Amino acid sequence: MKFVKVIIIIGIIAGIVGYFGFYQSSIPITQSFKDRLSEINEQFNETKIKFDKGALDEKTYKKSLEDLLAKQEKLYSDVKNHIWSESQITEYDSWVRGIMKIPSNIEQEYQKHFK
Secondary structure (H helix, E strand, O other): OHHHHHHHHHHHHHHHHHHHHHHHHHHHHHHHHHHHHHHHHHHHHHHHHHHHOOOOOHHHHHHHHHHHHHHHHHHHHHHHHOOOOHHHHHHHHHHHHHHOOOOOHHHHHHHHHHO
């Protein structure tokens, strides 16, 4: 009887820890998506300013944009592969139907100069 109580208590504790551990870990992931996007956009803005001022030549600028596009594609892949919860549906829609659907400033700039 004592053994059964211990097993039940361990099961309850494991369930609570598992639920709240999973719940808490999913929140920072979606925030990290926003942080990564902001970082990529900041890097793009800095790179574009340098190019506009003549501090970067065209070859270096193209390489920088390609690197930023690769980071952006990695981010989009991570967003697509993330398991979204019911409470995150609005945020999911924002990514899939907005951010990832519309060509980014980086893509537009690359098309403008190199395609």
